[in-house]
Amino acid sequence: MENTHSAPAVVPVNTVSCIPLGSKMSKAKKVIEEAREINNPELDLFDKGISTFEEMPGLLNMLNITRITLSHNKIKDVPPGLANLTNLEILNLANNHIEELPLSLSSLPKLRILNLSMNRLNGLPRGFGAFPVLEVLDLTYNNLNENSLPGNFFMIETLRALYLSDNDFEYLPPDIKNLKNLQILALRENDLIELPKEIGELSRLRELHVQGNRLTILPPEIGNLDMASNKSVFKFEGNDWVTPIRDQLQLGIGHLMDYLKSETYRVLYNRFSTNKPKIPNSCIDKSKKVSRIR
Amino acid sequence: MPIFKDESPPIPTVGEVADSFLLKRRSQTKEQILSSTYHRYDSYDNVALDNIDENSVPKFIPKNNLTRLTNMSRDNMICSKCGEGFEPQEKIVNSTGQLWHQQCFVCAQCFREFRDGVFYEFDGRKYCEHDFQVLFAPCCNKCGEFIIGRVIKAMNASWHPNCFRCEMCSEELADTGFIKNGGRALCHECNAKVKARGLGKYICHKCHAMIDDQPLKFRGEVYHPYHFNCTTCGVELDSNAREVRNRSGFAKNDMNELYCLRCHDKMGVPICGACRRPIEERVVTALGKHWHVEHFACAKCEKPFFGHRHYEKKGLAYCETHYHQLFGNLCFVCNQVINGDVFTALNKAWCVHHFACSICDQKMNQKTKFYECDLKPACKKCYEKFPTEFRRRLRRQHEASHKKATTPVPS
Numbered sequence: 001m002e003n004t005h006s007a008p009a010v011v012p013v014n015t016v017s018c019i020p021l022g023s024k025m026s027k028a029k030k031v032i033e034e035a036r037e038i039n040n041p042e043l044d045l046f047d048k049g050i051s052t053f054e055e056m057p058g059l060l061n062m063l064n065i066t067r068i069t070l071s072h073n074k075i076k077d078v079p080p081g082l083a084n085l086t087n088l089e090i091l092n093l094a095n096n097h098i099e100e101l102p103l104s105l106s107s108l109p110k111l112r113i114l115n116l117s118m119n120r121l122n123g124l125p126r127g128f129g130a131f132p133v134l135e136v137l138d139l140t141y142n143n144l145n146e147n148s149l150p151g152n153f154f155m156i157e158t159l160r161a162l163y164l165s166d167n168d169f170e171y172l173p174p175d176i177k178n179l180k181n182l183q184i185l186a187l188r189e190n191d192l193i194e195l196p197k198e199i200g201e202l203s204r205l206r207e208l209h210v211q212g213n214r215l216t217i218l219p220p221e222i223g224n225l226d227m228a229s230n231k232s233v234f235k236f237e238g239n240d241w242v243t244p245i246r247d248q249l250q251l252g253i254g255h256l257m258d259y260l261k262s263e264t265y266r267v268l269y270n271r272f273s274t275n276k277p278k279i280p281n282s283c284i285d286k287s288k289k290v291s292r293i294r
Numbered sequence: 295m296p297i298f299k300d301e302s303p304p305i306p307t308v309g310e311v312a313d314s315f316l317l318k319r320r321s322q323t324k325e326q327i328l329s330s331t332y333h334r335y336d337s338y339d340n341v342a343l344d345n346i347d348e349n350s351v352p353k354f355i356p357k358n359n360l361t362r363l364t365n366m367s368r369d370n371m372i373c374s375k376c377g378e379g380f381e382p383q384e385k386i387v388n389s390t391g392q393l394w395h396q397q398c399f400v401c402a403q404c405f406r407e408f409r410d411g412v413f414y415e416f417d418g419r420k421y422c423e424h425d426f427q428v429l430f431a432p433c434c435n436k437c438g439e440f441i442i443g444r445v446i447k448a449m450n451a452s453w454h455p456n457c458f459r460c461e462m463c464s465e466e467l468a469d470t471g472f473i474k475n476g477g478r479a480l481c482h483e484c485n486a487k488v489k490a491r492g493l494g495k496y497i498c499h500k501c502h503a504m505i506d507d508q509p510l511k512f513r514g515e516v517y518h519p520y521h522f523n524c525t526t527c528g529v530e531l532d533s534n535a536r537e538v539r540n541r542s543g544f545a546k547n548d549m550n551e552l553y554c555l556r557c558h559d560k561m562g563v564p565i566c567g568a569c570r571r572p573i574e575e576r577v578v579t580a581l582g583k584h585w586h587v588e589h590f591a592c593a594k595c596e597k598p599f600f601g602h603r604h605y606e607k608k609g610l611a612y613c614e615t616h617y618h619q620l621f622g623n624l625c626f627v628c629n630q631v632i633n634g635d636v637f638t639a640l641n642k643a644w645c646v647h648h649f650a651c652s653i654c655d656q657k658m659n660q661k662t663k664f665y666e667c668d669l670k671p672a673c674k675k676c677y678e679k680f681p682t683e684f685r686r687r688l689r690r691q692h693e694a695s696h697k698k699a700t701t702p703v704p705s
Contacts, residue, residue, distance in 0.1 A: 046654045047679070069655040072679050094653045095679060113627065115652070118681065135629060138652070140668065141684060160629065165668050166684070186668040189687070207641060209668055211691065231621070233641050233669065237694060290681035 028056055041065055041087070047072040051097075053079045060084055071095050071115070080104040094118055094138070106130040117141050117163065120291045123148035129155040140186070141166040143291050146173055154178045165189055165209060168286070177201040188212055188235070191282050197221040206231055212238040212284060216277045218245060220269050223260030228253050240280040244268060373398050390415075401425055448472065449479055460484050508533030513547045524554035536572065538563075580604070581611060592616055640669040651676055666692075 028048045035043055041064050045056070051074040053059065059068075060081045068085075071094040078093070083104035088111055095118040103125045112133055117140035124144070129152030137159060145168040154175035161184035169190040176185075177198035182205055189212035199205070200221025208227065216239070227234040234253050241249065244265070248256040259265050286292070371386065372379055375398035380386055387399040400407055403425035414426035421429065431440040435451035436458070446453040446468055455468040462484035473485040480488065483502060490497045496505045499515035510519035510533055519531045536558040537550050553561070563572040567583030568590070578585040591598040594616035605617035618624050618631045625632050627648035637649040637660075644650075650657050651664065653676035658664060665677040667688060677685070 044655070067655065071653050071655075071676070090655065092653070092655055095676075112629075117653075118684070136626075138670075141681075161626075163668055163670075184669075188668060207669060231641070237691075284687075288683045290683065 032056055032059055032062070035065075036062060039064065042067040043069065045070050045073070046092075049073065050075060052077065053082075063087060066090065066110075068092065078102055078105065083107050086110065089113065091115070101125050101128070103127060109133070112136065114138065118291070120293065121148075124150055124153065126150050127152060129153045131156050131158075133158050135159060136161045138163040139167065140164070141289070141291055143168060143289075145169050146171050149173065157181060160184065161207075162186070166289075166291075172196050172199075174198040180204070183207065185209070189238075189284055193279050195219060195222070200224040207233045209233075209235045210239065211235045214280045214282060215239040216242050216280065217269060217272050218260060220260050220266055223257050223265075225257075228257045238283070242272070242277055375399075403429065444468075449474065462487075510535055510552075512537055512552055513550050522552050524557055525551045526553055526557040529554050536574070538574070581606060581609060594620060640666055640671060642669070653679075 028045055028050055031043060031045055031048070034040070036058070043059075043062075043065060046069050050056065050070065053075070059065075060079065061084075063085060064087055065085050066087050067090040068088065069090075069092040071092050073096050075093065075096040075098060078098060078101055080102035081104075082088075082091075082102065086109055088108050090113045091108075091111060092113075092115040094115045098116065098119040098121060101116075101121070101124065105125070106128050107130065109132055111131060113136040114131075114134060115136075115138040117138045119142055121139065121142040121144060128150045134156050135158055137156070138161075140163045144164065154173065155178060157178065157180060159179050160181055162179065162182060163184070163186040165186045165188035167190050169187065170193050172187065172192065172195060174196040175198075176182075176196060179202065182202050184207040185199075185202070185205060186207070186209040188209045192210065192213035192215055194215065195210070195218060197219035198221075199208075200219065200223070202225070205225055205227075206229075208225070226232055232253075236249060244259070245256065248259045369379065371393055373395045374392040375394055378395070380393075380395065385396050387394040387396055389399070399420075401413070401422040402419035403421055406422065408420075408422050412423055413420045414423065414430075415421075416426065416430060427440040427442075431442065432445055432452035433439070434441050434454045434457050435449075436453060439454070441452055441454055444455050446455055446458045448458060448467075456466055458467050458472075458479070459465060460467055460472070460481035461478040462480055465481045465483075467479060467481060470481060472479045473482060474480075475485050475488055483497075486502065486504070487497045490504045493504075496509045496516040497503070498505050498509075498518045498521070500517050500521045503518075505516065505518055508519070509516040510522065510531065511517075512522065519533050519535055522531045522535070523529060524531060524535070531552060531554055534555045535552050536555065537547075537552055538558065538561070558572065563574065564577050564584035565571065566573050566586045566589050567581070568585060571586075573584055573586050576587045578587055578590045580590060587600065588598050590604075590611070592604070592613035593610040594612055597613060599611070599613065603614060604611045605614065606612075607617065607621060612620065614631060623632050623636060623643050624630065625645040625648050626642040627644060627650070630645070632643060632645045635646050637644040637646070647657075649659070650671075651673035652670040653672050656673060658671065658673060662673065664671040664673050665688075666672070667680075672680075680688075
């Protein structure tokens, strides 16, 4: 009641409802109504101060919608009914306060791009890997680790880009090899101690970000990847590489790739895998991460 | 103890359908048809007494061949049909040594006189041509007409001699005999062909024997290669021989000639860059080589271009999809081949419609300043809304990588 009192002049009498209408909320409503009038299938609702889907009445009935951008809001809960929007291709929920996702999300039949970066996800719902056509999945800056992925996570065969930077992974499951179409894998600033050799099977990979982890050695299979071409990017800084790898990186990626394929490295790697180098401590203080806020 | 007795009425026995009198007669007559007699008679004029030779059918007996009945008394003569005598001035019909009243000498079926004096005799009765055919003559299984004269009995049916033919080549089979093959009547040659095909083999068009080894195709037929010699060097050919179209553009193949592989390779026929074999039909010239149309294919998916546009890169040819997929002109957002202007940044490409901030999805252009996070673009407004702690880390990382790039690499 205090809210309605603070801005009585802005609200016309005939639209007064039992929900308190602040100026930001009415903006969200306005965008939706405008879109409905001109049958616009793309909704821009970023930075509208939205904290719940209830502030966007009728949104879940707009079945023609193909894109919703809700970044920079304060959304905590995603309603299961969002899965009704069967024409949705792009869903952008970056920089919100989402802690949990509905199970139904992965049934969106046309969803190609899903941005959940900068949220507070501690896990993903069961069956999350069931997306039929998902191509880009951005989970940057959350609180995920290898134990918070559901069993079918690596079944999203259509995935082209997977962003897992700024999370808490210590290991990457070997099932990563199932993502046959993966071109981009971002694992910057996790707690990775080692990479699975199965990454070497991702024949289409052309971007690999592993900066700021706790890596010391690389599986020789990484040498199978085409990381030395000018169309590829391999980001490796901020790890505690063993001296031979560090030396090769100094010379360039091409040198590293040749070295990983060499017999010399194979011998060295076998020695390291029986007699593991000391695991470095986590160098990043993640306690200040906004995603940690409870 | 009660004893069960079968008190149901006895089931009457019914003779088989084939036992029917009509059918029996019909089947008997069919067999006898070829031995039934065919007559021509001449009378109406007066009594003629002449035995027609029953074995020579048909036989036409000319009028003047009839002998007059002179030494027989009219009183002793009776009609073969009704048994009555003849009136003094009455015409007597004489045929095959028997005499008839004119009104008694009629078709046993229609009771009409015999047209043109032709009748058929069967089972002691005489029929006009029409009724005889209807009642007794066999129908040809092919044309449906009655068969008079030679009847071919084969394949459980009757045929005119020139209606019974090989079902493959239509050769007459009446005198050559036939072979029943899968319900079809075939001549010996066609039967051999069918048999060979069943074994996956061919019959030589020249010697008609089965080809056990590799056949040689020549002018549209298959042969044993050893029936031919190389047009140039005369060596006996094997299945590696090549058929060469002598006049280009000459559609028919009857000008074609055969060469052994050695001579053929010396003739300057283009060699396919993929399979290394000579190209006899359409030649595709690309990448400085010749190709079979079906061998000029995408280096990635191996599908032939068949005249569709191809893209060349480092001595290899690619289809549109794979060229863009491999060499990076697919839009990062829509994953479609980019037609028209391309935005290239952060190791990616975008089409004009989809070059946008990865956080707020607002379109950007060449002049828009943007920040980079994991090689994704973020507009200034969005970047400023990133958590401060995150921004600080990103900035530190950026500075580090910049410093590194400017450090000279020791050589």
